[in-house]
Amino acid sequence: MLKNRLYVYGDDVVGVPSHLNFGQYMVTTMWNHGDKTAMINGITHERLTYRDIVKDAMNIAISLTRIGVKRGDIVAICSENRQEYWSAFIGTSCTGATFTATNSAYTQDELQHVLNISKPKMIFCSQLAYKAHEKTLRSLSYMEKIIIFGTDRLPNTLSYNDLVNHTNITLETFRAADVVGQTDTAVILYSSGTTGLPKGVMLTHLNILTTCNVSSTMNPKQPSLTITPWYHTMGLMGNLRILASGSYFVYLPKFECELYLRTIERYQIVQIIVAPPVLVALCKYESKYDVSSVQLVYSGAAPLRSDTINAVKVRFPNVTSVLQGYGMTESTLGVTRDTYDKAHLSKIGSVGRAVSGCTIKVVDIETKVPLGVNQPGEIYVKGSLVMKGYIGKNRSEDFDDEGFFKTGDIGYYDEDGCFFIVDRLKELIKYKGYQVPPAEIEAVLLQHPSVRDVGVVGIPHADAGEVPRAYVVLQPEANVTEDEIKNLVKQKLSNPKHLRGGVQFVKEIPKNPSGKILRRKLREMSQIKNEARSKL
Incomplete structure (x- = not known):
């Protein structure tokens, strides 16, 4: 077989352990980093070492196994970024079960939608998330147990602190459950939902081991600052790579x-x-x-x-x-x-x-x-x-x-x-047969000193199919007119990219946690505006 000259190939060599168990790999790797700092909370300044995380992860794995979690089960988490998150994640993976991460800021309908995709039998919750979603979680027939982070004991729940309160376990006495790393699902994450409802993405142990073992993106000898939520792939997998490298991050x-x-000043952050x-x-x-x-x-x-x-x-x-x-x-x-x-x-x-x-x-x-x-x-x-x-x-x-x-x-x-x-592809605006990229228009508008943020979508048009409309967030006390915004685009871009759909000034542009514009929400705003006009 010959390589296709029109394909682009990355290097072939990626070193992964022969057992292909993501949980066992992280336990072993992080244990070897010893008492080095792994992460720091940039608000509370609380530090967590590699050994702290691994010891709790191994205890979580043992406790979950004792209460019936096994290979093929699904365990969820619904929490803001906090110290217990990583031990819950890695410990669940060590049982052979699948870990799924959800957004604690979801509405009731959004949370129910993603949980109905994966149907977890247990869920880790912060007290804030549990307070917001208790009714929804209790309504799910497949949800058997709820595990709460923190010191408070709540009725009909298990305490995370109780699950990690075992004897002084060591790496030599621990072994993760066997998995088939090429095909067993280690993690279920949810697509960003920028153009439609989120879908459940199945990532195998091999998928995660590969991303942990490709060459380092960031310098592993320098501290990083991160703000992406850990239920999102950029936060979960990105920080997992840092932990596998032995560096530390401030979050x-x-x-x-x-x-x-x-935070940059306080911790002398080198990488963001x-x-x-x-x-x-x-x-x-x-x-x-x-x-x-x-x-x-x-x-x-x-x-x-x-x-x-x-x-x-x-x-x-x-x-x-x-x-x-x-x-x-x-x-x-x-x-x-x-x-x-x-x-x-x-x-x-x-x-x-x-x-x-x-x-x-x-x-x-x-x-x-x-x-x-x-x-x-x-x-x-x-x-x-x-x-x-x-x-x-x-x-x-x-x-x-x-x-x-x-x-x-x-x-x-x-x-x-x-x-x-x-x-x-789904975000391209189809104007009279032309393919108009919204990002190109956004880049031009962001050059304006009075524009703080912007999002562009196509809105239906009887003759042209779609025309671009810009949603603009202005800098405080800025005074810019719709015509000024339109004229800027006319000066910089070709005719199909002109803002025939108009300009709407808004307080914020809806985005997902990684910063992608939620264009479906902008389109919904366009639809609401058009419906309001039709009633006048």
């Missing part, structure tokens, strides 16, 4: 410019991991905190434009590299990326090169024929990072005959194998 439960910059909207907000926020320690910025979840990169270098004067990566929940995090040790090879606007164990092709949107260098099309990916499939959905709907996953993202690669993302 914040929420993003606020003032808090974020203060953020989505583009966070970078835009930081670059436009005035403060006097010392952020000279920051040397590396890593961005994901959406394309980072060159003007934002230039602004980052002004905000963080000692930054030597602004790197990007591209991935999704379905690929256990990144399939292309820049790395700290090869930062000199990165190109402005590129999301990096194919990672180890991954093959990528770009196909024509209509014919599905593979395309060559500098030809935009839909990105297809294949390899040991790519999910097993969606729960309850036929695999053939999302994979082609060669086993490539259809990402739904539009992009291309250049002669050096560097990838560039254009937009989401």
